[in-house]
Amino acid sequence: MTYIKTLGAALLASVAMASAATACEITFRSSDTHPDGYPTVAAVNAMGDxxxxxxxxxxxxxxxHSAQLGEEKDTIEQTQFGVIDMNRVSLGPFNNIIEETQIPSLPYIFRSTEHMHNVMDGPVGQQILDAFSDHDLVGLAFYDGGSRSFYNSERPITSIEDLEGLKFRxxxxxxxxxxxxxxGANATPMPYGEVYSSIQTGVIDGAENNxxxxxxSxxxxxAQYYTLDQHLIVPEVLVMAKSTFDALSPEDQELxxxxxxxxxPVMxxxxxxxxxxxxxRVAGVEVISDIxxxxxxxAMVPVYEKYVTxxxxxQMVLDILATE
Structure with a gap:
């Protein structure tokens, strides 16, 4: 009898969920590589509410969430084709597609997280969002990606010389x-989901993240050595397939x-x-902050010379530097 009651309750809950889902005229499929409960995932859920x-x-x-629809590079293409409706993605993978996204991705371009917020909430941020429209995407908003620093399994990094020869994802x-x-280190581009096993097996020595x-992850x-060099404070972006957006009424687009x-602000x-x-929470890690x-x-001068052409x-760089 208990089993029948439990089964009945489960079926009723399932029907209720199905009814709630069908009540929506349009359900946007949104992708995120991060796990359930991660701030970016929670923020898009809050947007949905x-x-x-x-x-x-x-x-x-x-x-x-959790890269169920694929890693970021693949989901960007799917969003451009309209297979995925929305996508929360790091700006880095867009650097080779949309040149304006290279500017907030420049090392040490932002003085602090507050400075980054002021820039991305202002005219420069809007200029970057607008640039997505030429690539079958609509830029909706910027989320935080934290300050990214190097971590590795080999040795503490206390100076630039300590980076020499290390392999980083x-x-x-x-x-x-x-x-x-x-x-002076070696870079290995690879999907986020492959990093753990690659460090564990020695394919790479470490990575860089927040x-x-x-x-x-x-x-x-x-990778027990974490050096807070904070080389990047790169925002992340929420985009929508242009085909999906264009199919909406002007009123729904504004919604x-x-x-x-x-x-x-929720995010x-x-x-x-x-x-x-x-x-x-992270235990047993050696954190190097005094560098x-x-x-x-x-060392970043040639990087700026190559990409800020x-x-x-x-002008974008000058505008960012002038922002309080």
Whole structure:
């Protein structure tokens, strides 16, 4: 009898969920490489709640976390083709596609997280979002990606000389490859999901990322030396397939844009909490924070010379540096 009651309750719950799903006229499929509960995933879920409420249940978002729809490079292409409706992606993989995204990806371009927020919330951020429209995408909002630092399994990095010869995973971006090379190390572009086993088996010595990713990925288990050089404070971006967006009415388009904007402060609050939790949770790791960043910054001159070439990009750099 208990089994029958339990089964009945499960079936009723299933029917209720199915009814809720069919109540939505449109359900946007959204991709994220991070696990369920990660700040970016939670923020898109919060956006979905806002959108569903404001559209009287017509518009919904279903988030496929943990790279269920593929790694970032693959999901970018799928979003451009309209197979995926929405996508939360790091800016790095876009560097070879949209030149404007190279600027916030430059090493040491931002003085702090607050400085990055002020830039991305202003005219420069909007200029970058607008650039996605030429690539079958609609830029909706920027999320935090934290400050990225090097971690490895071989030795503490206390100076630029300690990087020499080490093999680091980087995102699939020519700029990040050149950044690592300029520091005297070797860059290996590879999908995020392959990093743990690659460090464990010695294919690479380490990677570079923020506290929450270092924690949630388990990379701290195989790479115990974490150097807070904070070479990148790269925002992440939420985009939508242009074909999906263009099929919406102007009113629904504005609902989507506004819900995306309103999800940003939600994400930032969750990110700050997660960063503190991750830093406290990671155990048995040697954290190196007392380093002179000047040689690291000086080594980036050829990277800037290579990528900041057009007057438009040069002006963007000047605008960022002038932002308080």
């Amino acid at each position: 806002m959108l569903e409420e404001r559209s009287d249940g017509r518009l919904c978002i279903e988030v496929f 980087v995102m699939q971006s020519d700029m990040f490859v050149d950044m690592v090379a300029a520091l 506290w929450p990713s270092y924690d949630s 388990g990379h701290f288990e195989v 989507v844009r506004q819900a995306a904007r309103d999800s940003v 930032r609050e969750l990110w700050a909490e997660r960063e503190a939790e991750s830093e406290a 002179d960043k000047t040689p690291f910054i000086e 057009s007057p438009v990009l040069q």
